[in-house]
Amino acid sequence: MKTFILLCTFATAALAAPADTYNPAYDNFDANELVENLRLLKNYGKCFLGQGPCTPEGADFKKTIPDALKTSCAKCTPKQKELVRTVIHGFQEKLPDLWEELVEKEDPTGQYKEEFDRFLSASDKIGYEMKAVVILATLSLAASAYAYSTAHDDLDVGAIVQDKDQLQSFLDCFTGKKPCNKLTQDFKDNLPEVIREACAKCNSTQKQKLKLFLAGLNEKLPGEYAEFKKMFDPEGKLFDALDAALAKS
Secondary structure, three states, X not given: OOOOHHHHHHHOOOOOOOOOOOOHHHOOOOHHHHHHOHHHHHHXXXXXXXXXXXXXXXXXXXXXXXXXXXXXXXXXXXXHXXXXXXXXXXXXXXOHHHHHHHHHHHXXXXXXXXXXXXXXXXXXXXXXXHHHHXXXXXXXXXXXXOOOOOOOOOOOXXXXXXXXXXXXXXXXXXXXXXXXXXXXXXXXXXXXXXXXXXXXXXXXXXXXXXXXXXXXXXXXXXXXXXXXXXXXXXXXXXXXXXXXXXXXX
């Protein structure tokens, strides 16, 4: 029997402390240390078999075995289930003969084998799926933290550049000469960082549109564009890097 509820108790105490779960007193039990210590692992096995003395922890675990076996670890917390799998594999891989004795003692007819096998299989599956979800979520968060919103990527910057009034309204918002609307404010919020970091978080579309927009400002409103640059780059060090980055887009 590959799955044995006995080892569920390595993650739990002997008594259920609230009614729905086993006492979490041993949730920090170092299952890896136990598995790596063959002598200690064997002593625990002998304790459970009644063939040797028990530590206080071992005695507590041993009391929980019958209930845990019958319920397929239903009262185990997620942490306890994790510890169970670690210790189970330790017994199976390092002390297979002792493991078989434990199985024979606690489930001689194999009555609980199938159900508990499903429990361990489901736990493993959930664990692997959860790891994948965490990795994907982390990558997604990292990507979103290193990129600007694409909400305005379809903005017709060419039309704005051709309409001097619209171009002026953007520039007036950016320089604080006139109030911003929702659209111009969205761009203004990111503008200092865009200039400071040479559009490092911009995608290729955003770089192309910014390049077109700045070229339009320089061509149609050169004096005000110079003021704009001085406002956001008073030391005259940032726009060279920005222009170089945009030139590659």
